Amino acid sequence: MSAVSDAPAVPRTLVGIEGVSRRFGAVTALDEVSLDIRQGEFFALLGPSGCGKTTLLRILAGFESPDAGAVTLDGADLLALPAHRRPVNLMFQSYALFPHMSVARNIAYGLEREKLPRAEVRTRVAEVLATVGLTEQAARRPHQLSGGQRQRVALARAIVKRPRLLLLDEPLSALDKKVRAEMQLELKRLQHEVGITFVVVTHDQEEAMSLADRIAVMQDGRVQQVDAPVRLYERPATPFVAGFIGANNLFEGTVAGDGLSVAGLGTLPARGGFAAGAPALLGVRPESVRLGENGILTGVVADVSFYGGVSHIAVRVPGHDRPILVAAQGPSQVRAGAEVGLGWSPDDAVLIAR
């Protein structure tokens, strides 16, 4: 049988990262990190500062070498190539635009290094300028542009090289809120349009969730979980992910037959294939918690804040040190001081090994 082009795409690995470690003196920036980044996907490395995500990005770009481990691109050893010979481009957090060159010269720089004919360089620069909407700013210097425009130039300069892999270091962090939202959509549109595999590094979980097809959550040089944003939100695999991604109500206890047995609160319902008696964490999202006359727990409303579309209600439950967060649609009916019951469906609660 011959291959059919529109057969269900089997995700093909573009970048294979295997057991990569990197130490800086006593600090372990990366500890045996293994990841597969697939052809054509928008991949995010998410984690707090110092988790090793930037080191991993710099290893992919060729500015750092790992102490141990292997990195392949299309099955070929990537680490053997110096930075300037890799089919990989990086969009710097600071953008790193060349201040002594115009926008057009900045973008042409990478193509000129490939020794392409001048006419081709000119057409490709014009094309990419049109793609990012900066045709009229072509002759300007970087310092004459706004933050958002500089970011587009940095992006254009990287994608014009048509790399196999585009790395983006905190791409939206230098922009103000409104421009950020615009550029977020723009990045997604561009990624679809040019079909390049994107790897974005960010500490902002909303940014990662909204942009990426898959996210690797990192902490202390280790990969905690790799999943699609929705899976990551609904089924966090480690206590760190449960606390880092979105708001969560977490309870510590031991697994009982039909949930988690928590000291002072009784057994809280949840589903999960853990052996009874194992120590675990139960996580339930604020929007999964229902307020009612009676429920699994009872508490006193401590605070109600209305955010337009939703209300956030904090409920103090005796025996639990942190207030339980509840998100309700629309303006809330309860007032601070009222006694309420809290309940959730066992399907909405997730058990996490600890």
Added chain:
Amino acid sequence: MPRRRLIYVPFWATYVFLYTPIVVLVVMSFNSGKSPYVFQGVSLKWYGELAADATVRQGLVNTLIVAAGTTVLSTVLGTLLAVGMARHTRSRLLDALGLLPAVLPDLVLAIGLLVFYSTVRMTLGLHSVILAHTVFGMAFVAAVVRTRLTHADTSLEEASRDLGASPLTTFTRITLPTLAPGIAAGALLAFTLSIDEFVIAFFTAAPTEPTLPIVIYSMVRFGVTPEINALATILLAVSFTVVIVAQRMTRLTESLS
């Protein structure tokens, strides 16, 4: 109120002390009389005599050759030294040793170089003065360029490599243009330092090829003439122009980047 004004007296006194000799020198260079102390009338007579003096002319040519050679050598070597220190070593000792010739007493350098030249049996001439001046000129250029390098954004060089430029292309297309203001300032500094350097030139020049400061020194030994005032005034004008141009250039290129 009078008390507050009194505070300014030492301030102005300092300026008077600093600039009176220079003002007197410039004014006296336009004196028509022969005495360097009594002003008799305005004239450009001494500038004319200066132009006619073959020794002075030869001294000036020698000095310009030395200054030009020193500037070229110091700028190239000093820039490379700065890049090496900033990008390829973390040794603070090497850093300090690289910049040391800028602060070493001239006499130490002069004697050291003279001993060195005679050890390797090098004949003295303008070339030996150029080499000697390059020793400290290079350190000054390196110091200026080094300062700029430490403030420069290393991600520019990384971006260049990322876009496919070899290390050499990155150096010529990105590093050098970013450093240009520093390099220009360093070059002008080396030029001005070389032009009026006396001690080291005196030790390392051949007696037959004196530089201008040495020529002036031998003229002064027979008494200060208005001709020397005129010469000093010209040197002053050249130094001023160079310093002002250097500052302008630095500011201009800085506002561009």
